[in-house]
Amino acid sequence: MSFSTPTQPDASAQVSGHSTTHASSSAELASLKVGLRAALRQFPDFPSPGILFEDILPIFADPKLHESLIRSLELHILDAYGGQKPDVIVGLEARGFLMGPSLALRLGASFVPVRKQGKLPGPCVTQAYEKEYGQDFFQMQEGAIKPGQKVIVVDDIIATGGSAWAGGEMIRKMGGDLLGFIFILELEFLKGRDKLPAPVYTLLSGQA
Numbered sequence: 001m002s003f004s005t006p007t008q009p010d011a012s013a014q015v016s017g018h019s020t021t022h023a024s025s026s027a028e029l030a031s032l033k034v035g036l037r038a039a040l041r042q043f044p045d046f047p048s049p050g051i052l053f054e055d056i057l058p059i060f061a062d063p064k065l066h067e068s069l070i071r072s073l074e075l076h077i078l079d080a081y082g083g084q085k086p087d088v089i090v091g092l093e094a095r096g097f098l099m100g101p102s103l104a105l106r107l108g109a110s111f112v113p114v115r116k117q118g119k120l121p122g123p124c125v126t127q128a129y130e131k132e133y134g135q136d137f138f139q140m141q142e143g144a145i146k147p148g149q150k151v152i153v154v155d156d157i158i159a160t161g162g163s164a165w166a167g168g169e170m171i172r173k174m175g176g177d178l179l180g181f182i183f184i185l186e187l188e189f190l191k192g193r194d195k196l197p198a199p200v201y202t203l204l205s206g207q208a
């Protein structure tokens with residue numbers, strides 16, 4: 001587990017019919033993580049030799065685990081960021097789209113996608129980036145983030161941090177206020193979090 005955001009010992013919150021205090025949400029989060037961790041699968045040498053691929057898809061195949069994931073991320077957000085709630089959840093194509101929209105709905109926030117180049121219509125902001133196995137370009141539609149909006153970026157995995165950094169750069173260019181980055185899993189040995197300009201939270205640790 002990796003925390004780099006402050007918590008609020010007295011925080012209490014009411015969202016989606018769940019009432020929580022800091023102590024009860026910590027206990028709930030710890031128990032949800034056990035099931036989520038057990039569901040992950042690893043595939044050696046995918047998509048290229050030397051990469052140990054972390055497969056998060058079994059979480060989405062099981063409705064109980066899917067709910068555990070969204071609830072875990074919700075609990076973190078309610079407990080962090082000094083009580084500030086995000087206006088926008090930004091998800092990174094493609095795997096960030098698996099949890100971004102449902103998390104946004106749960107929080108009453110907007111969902112905005114970051115897509116790979118050439119997929120979005122109209123004027124776009126573009127950012128080149130490097131990832132664990134190659135180079136790519138990300139885009140967002142101009143004006144998708146309004147100046148001053150509070151934004152959280154979500155994705156499945158942080159490896160080198162290149163993808164999340166590029167998302168953060170585009171949000172910064174549009175005047176967004178980046179509250180933080182949230183991932184299911186972190187490949188700690190790549191130190192991707194050191195590239196990112198806002199607090200990083202990963203639900204589960206992995207590949208130290």
Ligand SMILES: O=P(O)(O)OC[C@H]1O[C@H](OP(=O)(O)OP(=O)(O)O)[C@H](O)[C@@H]1O
Pocket residue numbers: 092093094095096130131132133155156157158159160161162163164192
């Ligand atoms: O921290 P980084 O080194 O940038 O790597 C992490 C990114 O790599 C994967 O995305 P990828 O674009 O490979 O595939 P996807 O389209 O299936 O999400 C993963 O889903 C993260 O988005």
Ligand SMILES: Nc1ncnc2[nH]cnc12
Pocket residue numbers: 051052053054055132133157159187
């Ligand atoms: N090792 C890995 N497993 C799954 N997704 C990834 N994205 C970047 N590195 C990855």
Ligand SMILES: [Mg+2]
Pocket residue numbers: 092093094095096155163
């Ligand atoms: Mg991805």
